[in-house]
Amino acid sequence: MVAPVAAPMFPLRIHDLRWHAGGRAVLDGFSLELDGEGITILLGPNGAGKSVFLRSVCGLLQPDAGHLDWGGGPRPAFGVTMVFQQPKMFRDSVQANVELALRPLGVAAAERRARAQAVLERVGLAHRAGDSARGLSGGERQRLALARAWITRPRLLLLDEPTASLDPSSVDAIERIVREIRTEGTRILMTTHNLGQAMRLADDVVFIDAGRVCEHAPVQRFFARPASAAARLYIQGELPWRMAF
Amino acid sequence: MAHGLLKFLKSAALSLAALASAAQAGETIVLASTTSTEQSGLFNFILPIFEKDSGIAVKVVALGTGQALDVGRRGDADVLLVHDRAAEDKFVAEGYGVGRRDVMYNDFVLVGPAADAAGVKAAKDAVDAFGRIARKGTAWVSRGDRSGTHAAELRFWSAAGVEPKGQGWYKEAGSGMGPTLNMAAGMGAYTLADRGTWASFKNRQDLAILYAGDPKLYNPYGVILVNPARHPHVKKAAGEKFIDWITSAEGRRAISAYKIGNEQLFYPLVR
Amino acid sequence: MNGLTYAFSEALGLLTGFDHRVAEIVLLSLQVSGLAVCLGTLVGLPLGACLGVGRFPGRQLWVVFLNGCMGLPSVVVGVLVYLVLSRSGPLGDLGLLYSPSAMVIAQTLLVVPLMAAIARQTVEDAWREYEEELTAMRFRWFDSVRVLLHDCRYSLMVAVLAGLGRAMSEVGAVMIVGGNIDHATRTMTTAIALETSKGDLPLAVALGLVLLAVILLLNGLAYGLRLWAMRRYA
Numbered sequence: 001m002v003a004p005v006a007a008p009m010f011p012l013r014i015h016d017l018r019w020h021a022g023g024r025a026v027l028d029g030f031s032l033e034l035d036g037e038g039i040t041i042l043l044g045p046n047g048a049g050k051s052v053f054l055r056s057v058c059g060l061l062q063p064d065a066g067h068l069d070w071g072g073g074p075r076p077a078f079g080v081t082m083v084f085q086q087p088k089m090f091r092d093s094v095q096a097n098v099e100l101a102l103r104p105l106g107v108a109a110a111e112r113r114a115r116a117q118a119v120l121e122r123v124g125l126a127h128r129a130g131d132s133a134r135g136l137s138g139g140e141r142q143r144l145a146l147a148r149a150w151i152t153r154p155r156l157l158l159l160d161e162p163t164a165s166l167d168p169s170s171v172d173a174i175e176r177i178v179r180e181i182r183t184e185g186t187r188i189l190m191t192t193h194n195l196g197q198a199m200r201l202a203d204d205v206v207f208i209d210a211g212r213v214c215e216h217a218p219v220q221r222f223f224a225r226p227a228s229a230a231a232r233l234y235i236q237g238e239l240p241w242r243m244a245f
Numbered sequence: 246m247a248h249g250l251l252k253f254l255k256s257a258a259l260s261l262a263a264l265a266s267a268a269q270a271g272e273t274i275v276l277a278s279t280t281s282t283e284q285s286g287l288f289n290f291i292l293p294i295f296e297k298d299s300g301i302a303v304k305v306v307a308l309g310t311g312q313a314l315d316v317g318r319r320g321d322a323d324v325l326l327v328h329d330r331a332a333e334d335k336f337v338a339e340g341y342g343v344g345r346r347d348v349m350y351n352d353f354v355l356v357g358p359a360a361d362a363a364g365v366k367a368a369k370d371a372v373d374a375f376g377r378i379a380r381k382g383t384a385w386v387s388r389g390d391r392s393g394t395h396a397a398e399l400r401f402w403s404a405a406g407v408e409p410k411g412q413g414w415y416k417e418a419g420s421g422m423g424p425t426l427n428m429a430a431g432m433g434a435y436t437l438a439d440r441g442t443w444a445s446f447k448n449r450q451d452l453a454i455l456y457a458g459d460p461k462l463y464n465p466y467g468v469i470l471v472n473p474a475r476h477p478h479v480k481k482a483a484g485e486k487f488i489d490w491i492t493s494a495e496g497r498r499a500i501s502a503y504k505i506g507n508e509q510l511f512y513p514l515v516r
Numbered sequence: 517m518n519g520l521t522y523a524f525s526e527a528l529g530l531l532t533g534f535d536h537r538v539a540e541i542v543l544l545s546l547q548v549s550g551l552a553v554c555l556g557t558l559v560g561l562p563l564g565a566c567l568g569v570g571r572f573p574g575r576q577l578w579v580v581f582l583n584g585c586m587g588l589p590s591v592v593v594g595v596l597v598y599l600v601l602s603r604s605g606p607l608g609d610l611g612l613l614y615s616p617s618a619m620v621i622a623q624t625l626l627v628v629p630l631m632a633a634i635a636r637q638t639v640e641d642a643w644r645e646y647e648e649e650l651t652a653m654r655f656r657w658f659d660s661v662r663v664l665l666h667d668c669r670y671s672l673m674v675a676v677l678a679g680l681g682r683a684m685s686e687v688g689a690v691m692i693v694g695g696n697i698d699h700a701t702r703t704m705t706t707a708i709a710l711e712t713s714k715g716d717l718p719l720a721v722a723l724g725l726v727l728l729a730v731i732l733l734l735n736g737l738a739y740g741l742r743l744w745a746m747r748r749y750a
Contacts, residue, residue, distance in 0.1 A: 081654075084648060088645055100653070100663065103653075103663075104659065134749060284713065304697040306696070320602070423714050427717075448717050
């Protein structure tokens, strides 16, 4: 198997990303610097460019301009992965879906099986290992997607609204798993519209509007004293009566 | 998955090899012959006798005479049994075949709708019969496939002084004797058929023999060994054994014994 | 008796009363076409999948070429294989002409474009669905092809069945390279052609009905398998 990524990935410096779609600037001078620890939550109205930003960090789309600097080098071949808002499950068992993620890493079959069983245990899906992945509920699918990412022991995990439209108990389960992944040393960058979730999980918050970063602050300060007018409006729109943080 | 694929590939390859070897067990020769002999059922009758005597299996590929000669030219058959004397002699003269021998003959018959609009029944000979059809312009289906029967038909048109090509009543089927008869039956047209195919043909509908018996309608078959000097893989010994047998007294007896109903279809040629 | 009624009762007789000659012909047809479809599966499906996933210059041309080849007449394939396998042709020394192997080769060439074209469409649709997941997992494109072939395995059964249908029902290619030799290279379709040219139309139809029964049986089995798989993997 591939040894844990040796090359330094952090600090990750994102310089002036620009990306256009349909004549509109989705990323419009997006710059950000991330160190190597914790959970960073991206907040911002719909269309602010959060998902596109995550995809360009993951390497799924090539920005028109700007560049990413991974601790002084290019993006490492492995160690960065992403869980999508609507993860796609392969037509196979839960177990096989998780094992699949280890294939590009060249992990031997026996180890793949053992690691898959272990990670399914930790996301609470061990009892469904043999079932069809496409037969899972929304919450279970999201947990399976997290397991699929977690099993590769990524250095940086990108989560795109992992709890959107899930019931409260599923949200709880996802948040618990995200915290556990973090304690194992994985850097997490995630988007959400759930401000309560941001308060519960985030170490720091990046507020994005119109394709650029408006504000990057520790979570407590962000919610207590948002610096930008846009962030203030956004917080109030979502949580008008809970400003006594 | 890769493992499964590999196993799959292996079994496929084995199966292919098995098929190939099954087809080549024992000595076999390829006989390129005409649809008329194959479809009359003659080979099904005489070949088992030869195979039992000699232990040589004969694989018959039934084609038109022209095609059969082409297959021989390319070296894809060992022995030819065909019926177009002029073309056979040319084939041998060009060095593609050796040791041509007469085997048997049957005859051509003129078939057409029983009502006989062209009055062929009253013809004084075969050439007159063809002339009557051309004058009346009744529908005619030609083989149009360079077969021995096609060659014979063209000889009769030219003897009658008719250029049928391009005439409205003249249709070229471009296929074997059977399909041509199917067409003639379907259209109520005249055509020239060999007696063997006609005798075993089941979809006659309104067709009947309207003219036969002119010695010019005589249809001799010859057997030729594909020249081993030109195509070294030709099974010379087995091929010669077959040629010797089919022209022997025993072979002649087998040919004479083949009948449909009470009708003998092929007559061995006495040397 | 009416021709069609006769044909149906004859077919029923051939199917129920185990006719040795018919069994031999059916078996050879299944062997030859089955093998051709196996080889077609090994070549055509990966080929189609690569075209569905890969992005390289000239890909569109290949797709058009492949789709065009689906309409290639079997006689043309037969003549091409004949010329290659003929004693005077480049592979004449193998002595494969007029053997079942030659028929397998011809039918393989016939079904590969068809199976590849169907596989291309299926896998391309799946690729659109999974592209981001697979890229985020860092699959290289060739490994993605393998994953997608596995993922589409039940939909790709349509490609296999289409190939089998084409192989079993074609007559032009096997007639030319096989020669329709009794007890050696006579398949259901060449036997049907032969009975037709003998004017024994009811027997030809009866054999056609046997062919239909065999193809229906195979399709039924495949359909059952697919149903089972869909229950299992949604």
